Amino acid sequence: MPSRALAMLALVAALPALGGCALIAGLEDSMLAPTPGVLDCDAATDQTQCDLVTGCASKVLATMLEDPNGIAVDDEHVYWTLDNPMMVKAQLFRAAHDGKGAEPMLADGTASEAEAVVVDDVNAYVADDAAHTILRVSKDATSAAPAVVASDLGYLRALLAAPEGIYFANNDGGGSVGLAPAGGGAPVKIGELNQAQALALDKDYLYWVESGDFDQNNGRAMRARRKDLGAPTLLADGLNHPASIAVDATDAYVATDDAIVRLPKSGGTPETVATDQGGPRALAFSHAGLFWGRHNSNTKGGGVALLPPGAAEEVLVYEGDSPERIALACSGIYFTQGGQGQVVRLTRD
Numbered sequence: 001m002p003s004r005a006l007a008m009l010a011l012v013a014a015l016p017a018l019g020g021c022a023l024i025a026g027l028e029d030s031m032l033a034p035t036p037g038v039l040d041c042d043a044a045t046d047q048t049q050c051d052l053v054t055g056c057a058s059k060v061l062a063t064m065l066e067d068p069n070g071i072a073v074d075d076e077h078v079y080w081t082l083d084n085p086m087m088v089k090a091q092l093f094r095a096a097h098d099g100k101g102a103e104p105m106l107a108d109g110t111a112s113e114a115e116a117v118v119v120d121d122v123n124a125y126v127a128d129d130a131a132h133t134i135l136r137v138s139k140d141a142t143s144a145a146p147a148v149v150a151s152d153l154g155y156l157r158a159l160l161a162a163p164e165g166i167y168f169a170n171n172d173g174g175g176s177v178g179l180a181p182a183g184g185g186a187p188v189k190i191g192e193l194n195q196a197q198a199l200a201l202d203k204d205y206l207y208w209v210e211s212g213d214f215d216q217n218n219g220r221a222m223r224a225r226r227k228d229l230g231a232p233t234l235l236a237d238g239l240n241h242p243a244s245i246a247v248d249a250t251d252a253y254v255a256t257d258d259a260i261v262r263l264p265k266s267g268g269t270p271e272t273v274a275t276d277q278g279g280p281r282a283l284a285f286s287h288a289g290l291f292w293g294r295h296n297s298n299t300k301g302g303g304v305a306l307l308p309p310g311a312a313e314e315v316l317v318y319e320g321d322s323p324e325r326i327a328l329a330c331s332g333i334y335f336t337q338g339g340q341g342q343v344v345r346l347t348r349d
Helices: 006-011
Strands: 057-062 068-073 077-082 092-096 114-119 123-128 133-138 147-150 156-162 165-170 176-180 188-190 196-201 205-210 219-225 233-239 244-247 251-255 260-264 271-274 281-286 289-294 303-307 315-319 326-329 332-337 342-347
Touching: 057 092, 068 123, 068 326, 068 332, 068 342, 077 114, 077 342, 092 123, 114 156, 123 156, 147 165, 165 196, 176 196, 176 205, 205 244, 219 251, 233 251, 233 260, 251 281, 271 303, 281 326, 289 326, 315 342
Parallel strands: 068 114, 156 196, 196 244, 244 281
Antiparallel strands: 057 342, 068 077, 077 092, 114 123, 123 133, 133 147, 156 165, 165 176, 176 188, 196 205, 205 219, 219 233, 244 251, 251 260, 260 271, 281 289, 289 303, 303 315, 326 332, 332 342
């Protein structure tokens, strides 16, 4: 069950949100204008507008799963992957937002280790980590054989769907980020990176983090132009094993090994905005603020955390195992829990 977050009464002035947030009466319409990288929903029907005091309602959509990992959502369905190389059964599934009607989208054995999933208006795209490929299948498909969008991509860690194609990150041999045409064709890449892990987009740039070497704090945050991936720029280095990145209109936020840091999107000195986070991951934005998953730490519980705009401290809006990945939609906050073998949805009702 979600935490009640009684210590956050002073923060009930949070903007409409994306998972466990409070809706503010009298919020100016200008503050609800679409912002690159931030979920934009109609306040009247937004199921992500949970109350910070009473918390979100949680519903398990699927359980007893083998290593659920990737997750995506559209207007009708939620999609998830199973990241288990020992399985020979289908590893991409689709269900209604309430979890009903779950069914496999891929034929058995066609994805050997499904890491991430993203969707556009027509198709779902899966990162097959073991086969080093991006696969494409119609969102209406059931037990179908997928098409290969791009191959020889190394150990894939993240995907993003955009009008210009599918962005990807891999950490094979240091790793690369790139853009693969959704219909197939040679991808554009930036290579020789240091363990590329996660991606974010705004209207002009692709952002990513590199976790760096295991025994050193030499992780980086980077960006390059969309489409041609030109002018790659270092935003910050010396980061402690960054695992996720998200952007809003002005800043980039990075999840490091035990903290959340903020820096200007054009680069600059990172500022710590949340500490003792227990391996934070899966950053995502709504107008309510920044959400992420975390494990139990020395002083804080695990689950889904929210940092409202201007707040000095985050609040835990769902208490439980850390999500592997989070997908935000106006119908709720969706996430996978690998340790529990579950897909979960949070809503205001």
